[in-house]
Amino acid sequence: xxxxxxxxxxxxxxxxxxxxxxxxxxxxxxxxxxxxxxxxxxxxxxxxxxxxxxxxxxxxxxxxxxxxxxxxxxxxxxxxxxxxxxxxxxxxxxxxxxxxxxxxxxxxxxxxxxxxxxxxxxxxxxxxxxxxxxxxxxxxxxxxxxxxxxxxxxxxxxxxxxxxxxxxxxxxxxxxxxxxxxxxxxxxxxxxxxxxxxxxxxxxxxxxxxxxxxxxxxxxxxxxxxxxxxxxxxxxxxxxxxxxxxxxxxxxxxx
Numbered sequence: 001x002x003x004x005x006x007x008x009x010x011x012x013x014x015x016x017x018x019x020x021x022x023x024x025x026x027x028x029x030x031x032x033x034x035x036x037x038x039x040x041x042x043x044x045x046x047x048x049x050x051x052x053x054x055x056x057x058x059x060x061x062x063x064x065x066x067x068x069x070x071x072x073x074x075x076x077x078x079x080x081x082x083x084x085x086x087x088x089x090x091x092x093x094x095x096x097x098x099x100x101x102x103x104x105x106x107x108x109x110x111x112x113x114x115x116x117x118x119x120x121x122x123x124x125x126x127x128x129x130x131x132x133x134x135x136x137x138x139x140x141x142x143x144x145x146x147x148x149x150x151x152x153x154x155x156x157x158x159x160x161x162x163x164x165x166x167x168x169x170x171x172x173x174x175x176x177x178x179x180x181x182x183x184x185x186x187x188x189x190x191x192x193x194x195x196x197x198x199x200x201x202x203x204x205x206x207x208x209x210x211x212x213x214x215x216x217x218x219x220x221x222x223x224x225x226x227x228x229x230x231x232x233x234x235x236x237x238x239x240x241x242x243x244x245x246x247x248x249x250x251x252x253x254x255x
Contacts, residue, residue, distance in 0.1 A: 006041075007034075013077055015053040019045035022110070022254060023083040026052040027074070029092030029116075029233075030176060031142075031160055036091070039239030040246070048087075053077045055097065057176060058169045065172045066179035067093070071100035078108065087250065089113040091233060092122075092206070096180055103188045111253055112192070113246060115199040116207050116232040119185040120214050123206050135161055146231040147203040189218035196222040197249045199242060201230030223249065 006018040016034055024044055026037045034041075034052060044050050053074070060069055074097060078086060087110050090098035095117025102109050139157045143149035163169050196219045200212035209226075216224040225245045227234050234242045 010080070012056065012073075013053055013080055015051060015077070015081075016041060017081070018050050019048055021048040022087060023081075023085075024048040024050050024087045024089060024250075025074075025078070026050065027088065027090035027094030027097055028052070028055060029094050030057065030173060030180075031163065032091065032094065033159065036233065036236055040089075040235050040243055043239070043243040044246070049083070051077075051081060051083070055094070058166075058172050060172070062171065062175070065175040067096050067100055067176070067183045068179075070097045070176075071104060074098075074101050075105060084108065085110040087111045087113070087254075089115075089246070090117060091115045091235060093118055093176065093180055095119065096183070096185070099185050099188070100183070102192055102194065103185075106193060109194050111195050111197070111250065113197040113199065113249070114215065115234050115242070116201065116204055117215070118180045118207060119183075119189075121207065121211050122180065123208070138164070144205055144231075145233055146237055147201065147229050148231075148237065151233075151237055186214075186218060189215065190220065192219050192221070194221065195253045197246070197253075198222055198224040199234055199245050200224065200226055201232060201234050201237070202226050202228045203230060204232045206232040225249075 006016045008015055008017055028036050037052060041050050055070055056073055086108060088098040095114040096119040098112055099119045102112055135157055138160055139152050142156055142160055143152040198212055198215055212224055216222050227238050227241050230237050
């Protein structure tokens with residue numbers, strides 16, 4: 001992976017750290033990996049200090065595998081790297097973690113960018129959990145993440161297959177998915193004070209467009225941007241359009 005050279009391992013943290021400038025932290029989703037943000041990492045590494053921790057989805061104690069525990073991990077990470085006034089960018093579960101963090105540590109967050117975020121509603125796996133032994137079934141489920149099924153690559157299918165066939169990982173995935181559904185943010189969103197950018201795929205089936213509209217109506221300082229022919233992972237499916245929206249919005253908001 002192109003980002004390996006920037007990978008650091010320190011204590012409980014494995015993370016990418018590249019570039020100089022205002023801190024921009026990327027947060028991946030439930031089946032996410034550092035590679036999901038390869039385009040944005042390259043794009044923003046020149047003008048921002050891009051940080052991206054691997055969230056400890058599979059290593060938290062079983063009874064503490066939930067969204068608030070991931071937000072606590074993010075707080076420890078931000079303390080560890082020693083940055084102040086962060087800009088958070090989260091996809092899917094990563095967006096949800098960012099939202100919970102914002103409710104606990106609002107003073108540390110300069111801006112928030114959400115794309116396909118959970119926190120209000122999500123249709124995990126199109127309503128049913130993947131059959132573990134069937135790679136073609138998994139491929140179809142992964143393809144639902146995207147508008148164009150070509151993004152459900154062999155590598156992605158293999159990665160997902162290995163994960164869901166590891167019993168301890170599978171239990172934690174289910175625990176996090178349930179926690180995300182239980183931990184509804186509707187009552188917290190009107191209290192957010194920071195500027196928020198919402199970037200949504202018009203064909204997202206996991207957090208559908210009406211979820212974006214609801215986020216927009218509940219968050220006071222929010223702006224909503226759409227990407228057409230795009231599913232749940234805009235930064236993978238349309239990296240140039242995604243980066244352009246983030247670029248312009250951060251330029252104007254931080255300028």
